[in-house]
Amino acid sequence: MGNRNVNTTLQGALILSIAAFIAKLLSAVYRVPFQNMVGNTGFYVYQQVYPLYGIGMTFALSGLPVFISKLIAEAPDLPSQQLVARQVSRWVWGLAILIFGGLMLGAPAIARGMGDAQLAPLIQMVAWMFLLMPALSVGRGYHQGRFHMLPTARSQVVEQLVRVVVILVAAGWATSHDWSVYRMGTWALSGGTVAAVAALVVLPRWRQPQAPTRWRVPHLGRRLLIEGGTLCLLTAMMVLLQLVDSFTVKNGLVTGGMSDLAAKSLKGVYDRAQPLVQLGLVVAVAFATSLLPALSEAQHQGRPQAFKRLTTTMMRIALMIASAATAGLISLMPWINRLLFGDTQGSGMLAVYMLGIILATLIQTYNSVLQSQDSYRLTVLALTVGLLVKCVANRWAVVHFGAGGASWLTVLSLAVMFIVIWYGSAQELRAGVWSRAFIRKLLGCTILMVAGVRIVATLLTSWWPVLATGRLAAGVGLLLTIPVGVVLFFGLALSWQLLSVREWLAIPHAETMLRLWQKLRQHGGK
Structure with a gap:
């Protein structure tokens, strides 16, 4: 790779990192005023269905675009790149229609699985966003693959801004017009579809190939499933844990003897942890992964000593910042809880949940190191094992220990993921990182x-x-x-x-x- 291409790649990575930071910050911050407006039960309604949207967002925002950009970058010329985009688009459209149909038809069953049949319209509202996923993911991936990062960055920020505005306007309108929390939640979740349309408006369209070309991506469907699916799963790690909570926490509380209304309210309190963890992750990961461009450069230029040194630096910074943020949040949780949400309810279980910041930061940072080496299997194994722990034990923990049991299971699941990644990776990559x-x-x-x-x-x-x-x-x-x-x-x-x-x-x-x-x-x- 020439110096010019390296510099272009590094500048592009910086632009996308800044845009991702802004998008994640917006995604974390809006939940506080939203919860203040709609209360614990309203927050429960929104958060029960949010993981389904969150999975779609990772598909369109980061997971699939990164995979597609790699395919585009591999193509030798512009007509070939355009042809690759068209080929990928067909596969992604097939996936999007499958998910859309599944959510539309399966919404009543999914809602019953979550223990609340009234959530079905919210799930169906989320489904519409998936029909916009192909154009967003392929468009972003196409521009990233051609090293044009500004269109993707601009669409990411616009998408989050519009979504936050729609959600808060819906909450404010619902509060002033005495809507039910389910009607409010449906309109709030419509923000995902409206935001996706806005993102498409500011994202330049890629053109169909005009010149003839014979370029083909071998085994495209398999690569999309394995490589693209892996990137999406890794990006959606915390959202997948939240999805398990949607099916087990409220149901477990009711099984444990709590009334349906009280269980909904307590699940809303439990969900206060999400914006706090997200803020901690945004800060810690942003500091640690500021070295990612240099890490990628060392890998491409075949400098193993520099790669090892940068890996050690990233992991030490990640652990230091995450530890400071976690300890601060835990020690001041009652005040933080009261300031942001109006009371100190659930401060103990929220404090336990904060331990996940350290583990999630280390997983995401180390996963970035592995991705720079095109290594995915180990992280997928770790994610699978961690999710199995959460799926198998979460409801039992909630029935016996209340919502705090779900906090401990989240921490345990993340710990299992990190242990699998850490001890499954090459000895030379982890030796001496933390003395x-x-x-x-x-x-x-x-x-x-x-x-x-x-x-x-x-x-x-x-x-x-x-x-x-x-x-x-x-x-x-x-x-x-x-x-x-x-x-x-x-x-x-x-x-x-x-x-x-x-x-x-x-x-x-x-x-x-x-x-x-x-x-x-x-x-x-x-």
Whole structure:
């Protein structure tokens, strides 16, 4: 690969990374005002069906476009690329029609499986989005394969913006006009289809081949199923775990003796974990995968030592940021819960769920490393085993331990996935990534940060009891304690040299922090 192509690829990867970050941030943030408007039961209704939309979104947003872009990039000229896009489009249309028909006809059965027959219209509303999936996934993949990343990035951001607007408008309208939560949920989920139309409007269309060409992709259907399906499954990891919850948490709570209405409300409380985990993942993965372009370059240029060094740096940064975010969210969960959702209900099970941030971050980061080597089978095996654990044990855990049991099963499933990936990968790829000294220092930073934050929170509450009540007070408490936690964690990490200077500099904008730390040390030494 020439320098020009490498630079184009790296710039494109950066553009897509920024667009993906914005899209994921929007997808996480809107759930807070949405839950505030529709309440726990309304949030339950939306979240029960959301995983079905989430799977379709991963198909059209990232999973299939990445696979299709590889096929397009392999074609030797423009007519061949156009022909490949046409061939893939036929296969994806077949898949889309199959899923659309399955959801439309199977909606009543799926709703009954979720324990709520009134969800059927919401499932049918989601089905319409799949008819727009072929044009979106092939269009995005075509432009990415030709190294034109801006069209894909623009369509991703527009899609999420429009969807969020439709969802919040539907929630506001439903609240003011006294709609049922199911009618509200149906209109909110229509945002996915409206957003897909908007994304298509801003996505330039690829042209049908004008010149004759004999280029054919061998075994296209099998590759679409294996490679494309693998990418989609890996991207939808957290959504698939949520889908298992949709079929087991509410049903398990009712089996455990809870009333139907109370089970719906508690499932809505349990679903508060989704935006919190997503925010933690967005931040941690964004920091860690900022090195992905350099990693891909090292792989293409055949520099194994540089590849290993970058892998180690990515995994250390991922674990450090994810640990700090997880510990912070757990230690401050009652205030976070009150500020964002109006009460502290379910703070314990939400805190347990936050442990999944560390594991999901490590899985996604390490999976990026494996993907750069075109290695997929191990991650699929890990995902399959982890999902089996969740499917088999989740309802039992909910019946015996309540909704908190589902939180623990999510963490356990992610732990199983990571263990399979980690110990199934090549020894030379994981050797020396985390030394005992690194783990000891990280544990020390995390424990002292949590202790410091809890001490400050206790002192503030004793001096100013109003901080224990009210959303505004919770916000004030967080504003006072979060900076303490950040300074403590990163101050200790710098003092104990948790990362090397080179590893610190791999984090975006870390130079400023290092300069400030150096000045403080020089001032303290005088």
